[in-house]
Amino acid sequence: MTVTDTYQRPIISLRISITNRCNVNCFYCHHDGILPQKYEMTPDEIHRIAQVARGIGVQKIRLSGGEPLIRDDIVEIVSKISSIGFKDVSITTNGTYLDKYADDLLEAGLNRVNVSLDTLNPETYQFITKKDYLEKAKQGIIRATESDLYPVKLNMVVMKGINHNEIWDMFNFCKETGAILQLIELLKTDNCPDNGFIDDYHYEMNDLEIELADRADKVKTRRFMQDRKKYFVDGGEIEIVKPMDNTQFCKNCTRIRITPEGKLKPCLLRNDNLVDFIEPMRQGKSDEELKKLFLEAIANREPFYDQCH
Ligand code: SAM
Numbered sequence: 001m002t003v004t005d006t007y008q009r010p011i012i013s014l015r016i017s018i019t020n021r022c023n024v025n026c027f028y029c030h031h032d033g034i035l036p037q038k039y040e041m042t043p044d045e046i047h048r049i050a051q052v053a054r055g056i057g058v059q060k061i062r063l064s065g066g067e068p069l070i071r072d073d074i075v076e077i078v079s080k081i082s083s084i085g086f087k088d089v090s091i092t093t094n095g096t097y098l099d100k101y102a103d104d105l106l107e108a109g110l111n112r113v114n115v116s117l118d119t120l121n122p123e124t125y126q127f128i129t130k131k132d133y134l135e136k137a138k139q140g141i142i143r144a145t146e147s148d149l150y151p152v153k154l155n156m157v158v159m160k161g162i163n164h165n166e167i168w169d170m171f172n173f174c175k176e177t178g179a180i181l182q183l184i185e186l187l188k189t190d191n192c193p194d195n196g197f198i199d200d201y202h203y204e205m206n207d208l209e210i211e212l213a214d215r216a217d218k219v220k221t222r223r224f225m226q227d228r229k230k231y232f233v234d235g236g237e238i239e240i241v242k243p244m245d246n247t248q249f250c251k252n253c254t255r256i257r258i259t260p261e262g263k264l265k266p267c268l269l270r271n272d273n274l275v276d277f278i279e280p281m282r283q284g285k286s287d288e289e290l291k292k293l294f295l296e297a298i299a300n301r302e303p304f305y306d307q308c309h
Pocket of ligand 1: 067115186
């Protein structure tokens with residue numbers, strides 16, 4: 001069974017934000033559209049949420065944050081979720097704890113990881129994150145690619161004047177390690193509300209896409225992934241991720257989210273249509289009643305582009 005929303009979009013994936021604490025401080029971070037939290041959900045609570053999601057046909061779980069690997073109980077969380085039987089369990093991480101956890105996470109049932117790394121230059125890393133964890137992050141990526149976690153994707157937010165001239169270095173690093181490079185267009189955030197932020201740093205990737213199409217042995221378009229293009233170049237792979245505040249993103253969105261506070265979040269870029277899940281769950285509601293909350297959140301999925309156009 002798969003539930004579809006009122007715009008015929010199937011809901012097949014759930015992104016669970018398990019914390020909004022983070023050990024780096026990227027100046028551009030949109031915090032996944034999540035409001036500050038008061039507490040974190042326990043592994044048992046996360047497990048129950050995933051179980052109810054499975055019951056309405058969700059097939060894929062992604063853990064995110066904040067930095068999900070900052071939680072000491074991350075292996076337990078993955079183990080509990082993967083015991084339910086999803087097609088795919090993945091994590092998005094900044095990689096700084098991946099060297100420590102990759103093997104245990106794999107054993108706990110994790111299928112794959114996306115690692116966010118924007119630069120291979122220590123000074124640029126320090127400028128972006130305010131930390132000097134570059135070597136830890138690289139080591140984490142290497143460990144993940146050496147393990148059976150597959151695929152390992154490296155997320156690089158491309159910013160004009162900061163790292164745009166590192167794209168091919170990053171591609172070579174990915175080829176060496178066996179990771180797939182995902183180039184992400186910078187999105188405006190509430191942290192940096194002035195338009196100058198985008199004017200200063202936004203890097204237009206159209207020319208790069210033309211170059212990639214030219215150099216690629218093969219190009220694939222990924223349906224249900226915002227029609228993203230995947231280029232196979234010189235024995236490596238590059239994907240381009242376009243900004244999310246657009247109609248294509250909404251049209252092809254098959255994902256619902258849950259905030260670290262346990263609220264169902266129907267749309268990435270909205271905070272005015274959340275559905276509380278954790279309180280009813282703590283009050284002892286049945287699986288059937290909890291399923292209804294998921295269905296209510298799915299019914300709330302009004303395309304964001306309708307709100308701003
Ligand atoms: N801590 C984890 C990590 O580093 O991957 C998960 C959370 S982080 C918010 C998830 C992803 O969002 C990262 O790949 C990050 O680069 C991306 N991101 C954050 N702010 C962004 C922005 N303004 N534009 C584009 N991507 C952004």
